[in-house]
Amino acid sequence: MYMWRNGYAIEWAVIDDFLCIKAGFPDTPPYVLTPFGLDDSRLGGVLDKLMDYFRQHEYPFSLKGVSVEMMERLQKAKPGLFCFREDRNNCDYVYSTEDLIQLAGRKYHSKQNNINYFAKNYPYQYAVITPELIAPCMLSAREWCTAHNGCEDVGLKREYQAIIDVLANFQQLGVRGGAILLDDKVAAFTFGEQLNADMAVIHIEKGLNIRGLYQVINQEFCRQAWPDLPYVNREEDMGIEGLRRAKQSYHPVKMVKKYSAVLKERRGAQRCSE
Numbered sequence: 001m002y003m004w005r006n007g008y009a010i011e012w013a014v015i016d017d018f019l020c021i022k023a024g025f026p027d028t029p030p031y032v033l034t035p036f037g038l039d040d041s042r043l044g045g046v047l048d049k050l051m052d053y054f055r056q057h058e059y060p061f062s063l064k065g066v067s068v069e070m071m072e073r074l075q076k077a078k079p080g081l082f083c084f085r086e087d088r089n090n091c092d093y094v095y096s097t098e099d100l101i102q103l104a105g106r107k108y109h110s111k112q113n114n115i116n117y118f119a120k121n122y123p124y125q126y127a128v129i130t131p132e133l134i135a136p137c138m139l140s141a142r143e144w145c146t147a148h149n150g151c152e153d154v155g156l157k158r159e160y161q162a163i164i165d166v167l168a169n170f171q172q173l174g175v176r177g178g179a180i181l182l183d184d185k186v187a188a189f190t191f192g193e194q195l196n197a198d199m200a201v202i203h204i205e206k207g208l209n210i211r212g213l214y215q216v217i218n219q220e221f222c223r224q225a226w227p228d229l230p231y232v233n234r235e236e237d238m239g240i241e242g243l244r245r246a247k248q249s250y251h252p253v254k255m256v257k258k259y260s261a262v263l264k265e266r267r268g269a270q271r272c273s274e
Helices: 040-056 068-077 097-102 106-121 131-147 154-168 213-225 241-248
Strands: 011-015 018-023 031-033 062-066 082-086 092-096 125-128 176-182 185-194 199-207 231-233 254-256 259-263
Touching (some): 062 068, 068 082, 097 213, 125 213, 131 185, 131 199, 154 199, 199 213
Parallel strands (some): 199 231
Antiparallel strands (some): 092 231
16 A cells, blocks of 8 residues: 555545545545444444545545455445445456466466576576665666656556655565566566465566566566465456456466445446446
8 A cells, every 4th residue: 555655645544443545546536445444333434424524525435445345344334325346457366376386287388488488598596675676676667667658658657656665665664575687687576565374465567578577577476485375466457458468367266356336326226236
């Protein structure tokens, strides 16, 4: 959440012991993530206060990032109030860590071919991101941005700024990262963190446009950083066609479904199944 605080204009407040997070873009109405708290008997009151806030500011009320579990809690707290719609673009891809390390079998044949090509033609070194590698990783991020039209696209610009922000505060945030070095230069880098006892989450993976490089950084990072965790969450595809194909090509073992929720009174109950 920290890395996107500027790009998504994130603000937060604690309401009745629930952490409430508002996000959005300058040109679109804001939304809130589902409130985080332990006492569901207070959840209905928290939602009332959030809806009052949105009403006072003349924003349509909307919740995003709603998990299946949270959807059930919302329905219990406010029966019949919300329409829920699956947000496919923001569903998380979860993989077996062993699959990402071993890349065994015919379904990963093309991945192994790309890795073999890269290893044969580009003698490389894998390195853990340490304070000494922060500046080279920032340089690599700038080079990646330059290669993508200077990050003129608003989404790419937000992502680039988030990457630089994390790298600048790498030790304080407690994230882990890895890099592929070619001739002592960072050709690719990645970083993530442990999400829970069973799963790591990878936030960013950037590199030069070299055949096999992305397959190598993905495999090496999982092998070096997360061998004892059974699962790796590689987050969502944001509806980007190429990114979706790439994430599907690694054969996730499950998708973590996310839903958005709006008030029925704003759309009509008959449209909830859309």
